[in-house]
Amino acid sequence: MGLIPKYGGGRPSQLSEQNKAELKEILSKRDDWTTKEIKKLIKDEFGPNFSEKHVRVILKELGLKFAKPHPLDYRRPLDAENQLKKT
Numbered sequence: 001m002g003l004i005p006k007y008g009g010g011r012p013s014q015l016s017e018q019n020k021a022e023l024k025e026i027l028s029k030r031d032d033w034t035t036k037e038i039k040k041l042i043k044d045e046f047g048p049n050f051s052e053k054h055v056r057v058i059l060k061e062l063g064l065k066f067a068k069p070h071p072l073d074y075r076r077p078l079d080a081e082n083q084l085k086k087t
Contacts, residue, residue: 014048015058022046024062035066 015023023042027033035052038059043049050058056066077083 014050015042015046019046020058020062023058024064027062027064 023046026041026045027038035055039050039052039055042055042058059066
């Protein structure tokens with residue numbers, strides 16, 4: 001039998017569940033967000049100023065994926081997939 005901690009689990013979140021739901025809805029409107037853009041969006045819409053690391057933690061809590069975008073080559077033809085299928 002071990003000791004049971006008698007604390008409430010830490011400081012309450014600066015974003016309420018309703019705020020997190022609103023944030024997820026806003027983020028679903030676009031696919032190409034950067035962490036800096038999300039950080040600024042949270043500060044402008046909801047108030048708290050989080051670090052970029054904590055923004056990634058929030059995204060993980062919301063079930064969203066954090067990925068780096070692949071750069072597009074400006075020389076790539078618009079119908080590259082069709083040309084590839086033909087060969």
